Ligand SMILES: [Zn+2]
């Protein structure tokens with residue numbers, strides 16, 4: 001920075017690109033624009049559409065799920081000006097309370113976006129409010145199955161809440177595996193899960209961890225594009 005006169009306002013000051021700091025901050029912004037944001041969430045399994053594929057939901061809680069999905073997608077839509085070094089992006093999503101959604105629902109949300117960064121080593125922060133719409137539509141899988149998407153049924157015998165809790169906690173941390181339905185049966189729990197191979201792995205892991213036995217059976221489910229589709233039932237029986 002050299003001590004000279006600002007070409008804009010004429011004040012004598014430290015200059016950045018011929019401008020005083022105040023004028024520089026007025027003339028420069030970190031963000032150039034936001035690309036169009038389209039948010040589609042499955043009203044059944046809560047997965048979301050991103051870059052043409054359906055991805056697993058972040059949370060069973062609808063509000064939390066919307067917040068996380070919206071901010072993650074929006075983050076990828078930020079376009080900065082040339083020469084900008086972006087340090088921080090904070091996105092807060094305002095979601096209406098007590099939401100109920102079905103196929104075709106539209107939900108209006110507001111994004112509070114705060115960005116911090118620098119241009120030519122001048123630190124800037126900016127705030128934006130971006131209204132966005134979230135659309136709810138059944139994903140391909142749920143459409144196909146008319147709701148309740150599952151590839152595998154995991155039967156837990158006998159009824160044991162500790163084991164049920166273990167499975168629920170386990171699924172939270174798996175990308176492809178989620179529980180689409182839990183049924184309380186007379187002798188235990190039946191869980192409908194999204195992935196066959198993962199369910200099988202889970203069954204084997206439970207056998208090693210808790211003891212007991214695992215039995216698997218397959219049932220023809222249908223034919224899709226010339227390929228037969230099976231649904232698996234994995235039975236886990238705890239040693240008593
Ligand atoms: Zn100036």
Ligand SMILES: [Zn+2]
Nearest residue numbers: 042045139142
């Ligand atoms: Zn779905």
